[in-house]
Amino acid sequence: MKFCSSCGAPVRLRIPSGDSLPRHVCDQCGTIHYRNPKVVVGALAEWEDRILLCRRAIEPRYGAWTLPAGFMENEESTAQAAARETWEEACAHIELGAMYTLIDVPHISQVHIIYRARLLDLDFRPGDESLEVALFGEKDIPWDRIAFRTIALTLQHYFDDRRKGAWPFHNLVIGAPPAPGPRP
Template identity: 80%
Template sequence: MKFCSTCGATVEFRVPQGDSLPRHVCGSCGDIHYQNPKIVVGALPEWEDRILLCRRAIEPRLGKWTLPAGFMENAESTAQGAARETLEEACARIEVGDIYTLIDVPHINQVHIIYRARLLDLDFRPGEESLEVALFREADIPWNEIAFRTIAMTMRHYFEDRRSGRWSFHTGIVTPDMPLP
């Protein structure tokens, strides 16, 4: 950041008084411009023994499979964001359940929150950001074509929990040295 979004003056990168971390501070109006992690919200839509995946039509990871998810918007809850992303990416309507995974991705300043969800019907199709959408049984998941580590982690927990019959809330952390799914 070079200029203040409030007054247009040049900003300095320094530790403001009363803070402990360097921030972009406007020397003219005094505004402090905080940069905080972004929240990615999504759903793990279930239909009987299958889950809904989307093949990405955009970068990053164009052509790879993922759960419907994306950046949370202002003025929405995380659950509303998960439902909106599912509608946008898979044109699918869901009933949002409990938060299933919360995974920190500090190297890219993100937090990923995935909800379990129930598909309300089989009326789904690719949205603008998807090449195709499909329901997959565990044996048919294209594990080598999963777009993101957080999605692979979420799905592995899901299938393990489903086999055991015990559902848990899962947390984790993804680091850049972890192999891609």
């Protein structure tokens, strides 16, 4: 960041008073510009024993498969974001269930949240960001063409949990640095 979005003056990277991390600070108007993680939200939409997947029509991972998901917008809840993304990517009507996975991805400053959902009908089609959408049973999932590690982990937990008949909430971290201290 080079200029203040409030007044247009140059900003400097420094630790503001009362803070512990470097921030872009405007010396002219005093605005402190915080850069925070992005939240990605989506839905694991079920129809009988199958899951709705979308094949991406955009980068990154053009042509790979994913759950319908995307960046949360301002002034919406995570549940609203999951339903909106499912509509935008798969034109699918869903009934949202419980939050199923929350996956921290600190190396890219993102948090991924996936809800379980139930497809209300089979009237779905690709949205602008999808090449195609389809229902997949576990044995038919294109595991080698899943777009993101967070989606693969969510799907793996889902099928494991379904076999067990238990639906715990999964709070995971991907790419976390090792804990400080001696190693065995």
